[in-house]
Every structure is written in C-alpha cells, then in structure tokens.
Amino acid sequence: MTRLPAGSFQLMKSLNRSLILNTIRKDGPISRADIAKKTQLTPPTVSNLVNELLETNLVIESSQGESKGGRKPTMLIINAKNFYIIGLDVGAKSIKGVLANLNADILNSVSLSLSHPLTNALFLNQMDEVVEQLLANTSAYNSDHILGIGVAMHGIVDVTEGASIYAPSLQLRDIPIKAHLEERFKMLVKVENDARALALGEAWYGNGMDISSFMCINIGYGIGAGIIIDGKLHHGDDFLMGEIGHMTIDPDGPVCSCGNSGCLQALAAGPFIAERARKRITEGQESLLAEMVSDLEDITSELIFQGAKQNDALCIDILKEAGTYLGIGITNLIHIVNPSLILLSGGVTKAGHFIFDSLRETVKARGLTEKAKQTKIEEAKLGEHGTAIGAISLLLVEMFATQNR
Template identity: 60%
Template sequence: MTQKLLAGSFQLMKSLNRSLILNTIRTEGPISRAEIAKLTKLTPPTVSNIVKELIDSDIVIESNQGESRGGRKPTMLVINGKNFFVIGIEVSPASIYSVITNLNAKIIDSVSIDIHHPITNESLLSFLSKSVKQLLDKNNWINREHILGIGVAMHGIVDIENGISIYAPGLKLRNIPIKEHLESEFNLTVKVDNDANSMALGEAWFGHGYDIGDFVCVNVGQGIGAGIIINGKLLHGNEFLSGEIGHMTIDIDGPKCSCGNYGCLEALAAGPYLAERAKKQLAMGEKSMLIHMTGHNLDKLTGELIYEAASQGDPFSINVLKETGKYLGIGLSNLIHTINPSCIIMGGGVTKSGHILLDSLKETIKQRGLTEQAKSTQVMLTKLGDQAAVIGAVCLVLVELFFTQSPQTSII
C-alpha cells in the first residue's frame, strides 16, 4: 500500500457519495454492495466503484459472505476499524491526557503530562507536542500512515473553524493556535473543540446519547459547561459561546466568578468554588470532621475530601453537597426550559459526589419544572466516565471522516 494512497485516505472519504457509503457501512455493516445501493439510492456501479476505492485504501474490508436470495452469496463489507487509529487529547487546567484509539474508540494506550503554572501559549503547545510524541514513541509498532488525525478537547471557548483556543480560563491563556501548531508538527488533520462539546460527541457516538436526537451533556469539574445536541447536531452558536451555562446568573448577590460577574452557576457549584464555600463556612465556626481530615489546615480542603466526609455521614459535608445539587438543579431547570432536551447526561469530577448531590439536583428540577415532562427530564451520569472528554476528542476526527456536511456539527 503506497504512502500516497494512505495519506489521501482522509480526503478520499470527504466527497458526498463516499462519505454516504462509508457511514452506511459504519452504521449498518456487515452489509452488501446491493444493500448499500438500496439504502443510499445510489446506482450499483457508483457503489461498486467507490467501495473498490475504499477497499484499496484498506479503510473498508470484505467480511464473511451473506445469505443468498437465489443467486450467489453477497460479499459483506465492514469498516476496518482495528487497522486505523486516532489520537485524542484532553486539555484541563492541570494536565494533558492523550490517548490513541482505533476507529471503534478502543483505547490502545495513554499518556498524561502535568501542566506547570504559570504557563505560556508556547509552553502549552510544547506540552501538547510532547504528549503526542510520547504516545507515538510508546507505540512505534503502529504504522504512522494509519493514524488519521488528532482531536483536541480544550476547556474554555474554542474557535472550531480555525482550531484556536480563544480563551482558556483555567490556564489564563488566550488565542492558542492549537490546530496550526499540531498540523505543522505532525502532518496530521487536527480538530479542536471545547471539552463539553467533545463529551457530547463521545456520548452521541459511544455512550448514552447514541440514537438520541436531542440531549445535553453537562461537564461539572473545575468549571461548568454544556454540549448541546439538537436534531442530531452539535450547537456551537454564532461565536462559539453556546453551552457556557457556567456563566448563567443563579444568584445576583452570589460570590464573584472567574469571569468577573457575580453569582454565576460556576461560582456556586464548580469544584474549586464548592471547596471555597465550605472553607468560609468552616472558618466561621461550623463543625465538621473535615477540620480533622485537613489537619486543621483548611487550605488542604478539596471537593474530594468533602465527598469522602459526606460518605462517612458528616452532616456538614452532606449539606454542602445538597446545596451544590440545588444550585446545579436551578441551572439545569433553566436549561430544560430553554432547550427542552430528551435527557441530560452529567460528567466531570463534581458528579462523582454520588447520590447526595444528584438526588438534590433531581429534586430541584422536580420542584421547578413548568410541566410534568420538564419535572421528569431524565438525568444520568455519562456512560464513558472519566474518558468521556478524551473519547469525545477522538470523535471530533471520526465526525470529520464520516460526514461531509457541517462535519463538526452533524453527528448522527
């Protein structure tokens, strides 16, 4: 197989008919050429010619023969998912987590690099390159020509058209040319989106969102964001601001948020603010086992410790989580009344607080919903768990491969 053929495999799939056929094989395979023609309404010769090109590129392979309907048994076609690979990267304020997967999003290997603060655009780009190089070096058995692209799930606001991180609040950086840098460095197609949108893509392709046309994926960690899918399409908004629910105002007299406003959902329910709220209450004389768990040093207090204390029955910690669940429930009620999704899928570190937080969240939605349907909107935890964002990053490339129209938004 020539390098030229493989290098062009990404572009090979980008024409309308090729993408249509490829996606039909992905969703319906094993499938015969005749059945592809029937489903796509393309002519049999067109299907045969395109399938031959896809087989020559090794992206599609012939499987076992199907059942005969009076003539020869048809040869079945499937995606050669195990022979091609995608690199996915999740960039959080604290670390860069990178994986290499096959086309079925099965993780082959991973690398994690801590981010040292303060950091510059140049040093972050250097860390990104380092993470990819480490993955490639650890997996040098993989043919580089079979790696189809790099997807990056970046926290904050992202210009998806140019692959630029417009604002990464956790890193205090702006205008980071991620796509340009990585494409120049590795000569691979690079797609960049924010972490909540990436999580939504991951859930749509491999999680609870599969076959659901309207849902919202909410990431609650060091910040709060949402990936919104409507009619099978990821909503980005006019200037890529869609889903920034962490900055909806919940309490106009609330604490100051990192964005400069007061009373944002993020300032009331994101991980760092949850711990900060507990610190202030403890400093004012509230009693809790957290005081002993931190060795009387409240600077060591984290959301994880609050959850641990709550799981041991500490009334103060239980109340903190219930209060956080109430704030999230208010925010999600606003989202339900605005978007009216079929379900809400929750991910991120704060959601690991378990039933105490989630029960409070659901009860708040039940109290505030305008209709019985709104009150009973299904809320569930992400199926992909801690891997949701990085698998979503992989899906940024998969979407580009399998779809031609609005590749960053069409997902189903």
C-alpha cells in the same frame, strides 16, 4: 496494507460515498444489496463507490453473510482496528494524550503535567512532547495509519481556525494549535472546547448514541456543556454556546472567577463547594471535615463526598445545595434547549445520589410541563478518558459525517 491518509478527508466529501461509509459504520457487517436498499442508491452506484472505499482500505470485506437462496453475499465492515487517531485532553494542570483505534479502544496513553507560568510557545512545546511520546510508543503501528489529531482544549476555542481564543486557567490567549500541530506533524488537526468534545464523544461512543438532541454537562473545576441539537454539535455565533457555568443563578451569590456574582459555577463547581464547607466550619458548624484535614484549605469536594458517606450533616447539606443549584441551572437549560436527555460528567458527579436526588427534585418542581419535569438526567458513560475520546470523535466527524455528527 494501508492507503488512506493522503487526501482521505477530501475523498469523503462526496455525499454518496460518505453516505455509504456511514451506512457500513452503523449497520455493518452489511452487503452491497442491503446498502442499496438503505441508501436508495442504485446497485451499480453502490458497487462503484464500495470499490473506491475498498481501495482506501478503510472498508474491508468480512466473512460472508446469510444467503437467502443463491450465492452468499460478501459483507462489508469498517476496518476500525487498522486505523488510529490521537486525542489530546488539555486541562488546567495537564495534557493527557491517547492513541485509539476507530472503535475508541485506547492502545496507548500519556500524561504530562503543565509547568506554570506558561507562554504560548512553551505550551505548544509540551503539546508536541505528548504527541511525540504517543508516536514513539506506537512503533508497532505504522504511523501512516494515523488519521489525525483531535484536541479537546480548556477554555474558549475558535473551532474554524483551530485556535484557543482564551484559556483562563492557563492564562494564555490566541494559541494557534491547529496551525502549529499540522505544520509539526503533517496530519489533519481539529480543535474543540473540552466540554463540547466530551459531548461529541458521548454522541459517538457513549450514552448519547442515536439520541438526536441532548446536552452533556461537565461539572468539575468549572462547569461547561456541549449541546447537540438534531445530531449536530452547536457553537453559537462566537463559540460561547455551552458556557453554562457563567449562567447567573443568584445575583447576590458568591463572586465567580469571571468577576460576576452568583454564576452556576460559583455555586456548584468543585472548588466552590469546598469553599462553602470551609466558610461554614469557620462560622462554627461542626463537621467531620475538621478532623479529616489538618488545614481547612485542604478540604476538597472529594473529601466532602467522603464525609457525606459517613453521614456528616454539613457535607450532606452542602452537596444537597449544590444539587439544587444545578437543578435550577438545568431547568433553565431544559426550557431553552428542550433536550430529551441530559448527561452529567466530571468530578462532582462522583457524589452520586447526594447531588442527583436534589437535582432531580428541583427539575421536577420547576419544569414547566410534565415532560420537562421528567427529562432524563443520567451520568455520562465515558469515564476517565471521556474528553480524549471526544477529541478523537472530532476526526470521525470529518471522516464519516453525513449529518454533521
């Protein structure tokens, strides 16, 4: 039995209904009486609204709770395993799609390599294909149970329009993702920048749960962040908030893909770390890397990490330097945003203590106050599918948010 999708998001726009739904999500299994206590709504109001939620089937009655004398109360839970969301993670090279339930258990996943050169139309076709494959593999579940599609998109995204403003690695601009997918699949679609989506995923399912102000920084091919303040993901005036990869760290540093010199990204992202290793070897420094590849062009940040584990001095130095640059960038961010936690994600974090040690030392040396120096810096929790889970969270915000989470 399912009833939810048609008009369901409008249904939750009632503040009290949404408040009750969120209480059940966070504290379920929970009785009607305890919901009334927690929300300070009157028992008849709770009873009426719970009946409406039971009608949608998004809330169900679970096994009975402990009685404090008298009749055992009926407990309420979210029917998380019976509703699904599609999440897409669009990167420079591929589109990864997942179908997950509301607990973020992944039931299906699909990956499609993007063939370049692309046009907006070709790109949207490939996106359709990923969704179609997920739906085709989903015959066991009724597609009526799917609440919508969340898209975590590389580049700058207009989250209001659900459009990609600029996707530098795809060389595309002004892609009407939301309009296209909603027309094609008749479902609600939400679009967000990939790093911002990942931060949201960490807030809903990862190490950012119940943390009111934190940042999640993704360090891979580029560097981007999602900034959550007072439980809300922020975008700034024109969707640029979190583009920390282009923070200037060294005006005399290497030229970045954006054209400026010495951006954080140009000093610490994967391809630039590899480039620095190549340069040092060409200049005559000895390294195991020279034996690990037949062509210096094949050096990657992953190989540098392997070299460091084998005690190669050049590899260790390069990772340490990357950690120092990241530490400078992160100290700047601590002084601007003052979060209680910073989560790091992405390929470069695989270098573990080779990067984290110098990063933390730098923050400790440069932070303005003792608390700033001690800001918690940890690895993000969601692994390989983190960004896609972030995409899924975009729909949860629509469904559950009372505090804009």
